[in-house]
Amino acid sequence: DAGVIQSPRHEVTEMGQEVTLRCKPISGHNSLFWYRQTMMRGLELLIYFNNNVPIDDSGMPEDRFSAKMPNASFSTLKIQPSEPRDSAVYFCASSTHSGPNQPQHFGDGTRLSIL
Amino acid sequence: SQQGEEDPQALSIQEGENATMNCSYKTSINNLQWYRQNSGRGLVHLILIRSNEREKHSGRLRVTLDTSKKSSSLLITASRAADTASYFCATDAHNNNDMRFGAGTRLTVKP
Numbered sequence: 001d002a003g004v005i006q007s008p009r010h011e012v013t014e015m016g017q018e019v020t021l022r023c024k025p026i027s028g029h030n031s032l033f034w035y036r037q038t039m040m041r042g043l044e045l046l047i048y049f050n051n052n053v054p055i056d057d058s059g060m061p062e063d064r065f066s067a068k069m070p071n072a073s074f075s076t077l078k079i080q081p082s083e084p085r086d087s088a089v090y091f092c093a094s095s096t097h098s099g100p101n102q103p104q105h106f107g108d109g110t111r112l113s114i115l
Numbered sequence: 116s117q118q119g120e121e122d123p124q125a126l127s128i129q130e131g132e133n134a135t136m137n138c139s140y141k142t143s144i145n146n147l148q149w150y151r152q153n154s155g156r157g158l159v160h161l162i163l164i165r166s167n168e169r170e171k172h173s174g175r176l177r178v179t180l181d182t183s184k185k186s187s188s189l190l191i192t193a194s195r196a197a198d199t200a201s202y203f204c205a206t207d208a209h210n211n212n213d214m215r216f217g218a219g220t221r222l223t224v225k226p
Contacts, residue, residue: 004157035216042216042217042218042219043158043203043212043216043219045210045213045215048213055213056213059181074123091157093156093157095160099165101145101146101165103160103163104158104160104214105160106157106158106159107157108155108156108157109157
């Protein structure tokens with residue numbers, strides 16, 4: 001089975017530019033999660049979706065961040081405009097549903113560097 | 116915000132030795148999960164223990180859960196160099212469906 005697929009794997013861009021990160025969850029999984037990982041703050045949940053509907057976006061740092069899930073097989077996380085402090089590794093994960101007993105399957109992340 | 120906190124932050128052992136990592140959390144939970152992260156990769160689920168379970172085994176992994184102390188431990192027996200990775204605990208709060216991860220323990224197993 002294909003796992004969670006994220007693209008791009010690396011992104012380097014200048015501050016002020018728009019950044020779009022992409023995620024394809026595992027087929028049949030109904031929940032999708034976006035995380036950000038930094039040395040200082042560890043792994044932070046940004047937002048998660050159930051059946052393509054955003055459930056909790058309280059972790060989204062500010063209005064510059066937005067996430068969409070137009071269908072069950074695709075999600076995007078957009079940062080506009082980007083800032084150097086957004087530099088981090090962004091992970092997407094999926095699970096069969098967001099119930100408390102479900103393991104999450106992670107992609108290999110997008111390493112984002114904002115210059 | 117983080118729910119679980121791992122201890123120690125870093126652990127270095129020789130191949131063949133056992134590695135024990137601990138996790139403490141603050142609120143009541145439905146379950147606790149352990150994940151591994153190799154450098155440059157995503158997290159991989161290792162084991163899940165429910166709040167009504169006290170111990171669980173999977174291969175060389177042994178997980179314990181003490182809900183009265185709000186703590187869990189992950190034991191890796193007969194460690195191998197390939198076990199070198201960061202290990203995270205993740206918990207769900209009773210009223211939430213999402214998981215919160217700790218800061219992780221960085222394990223180095225020297226050949």
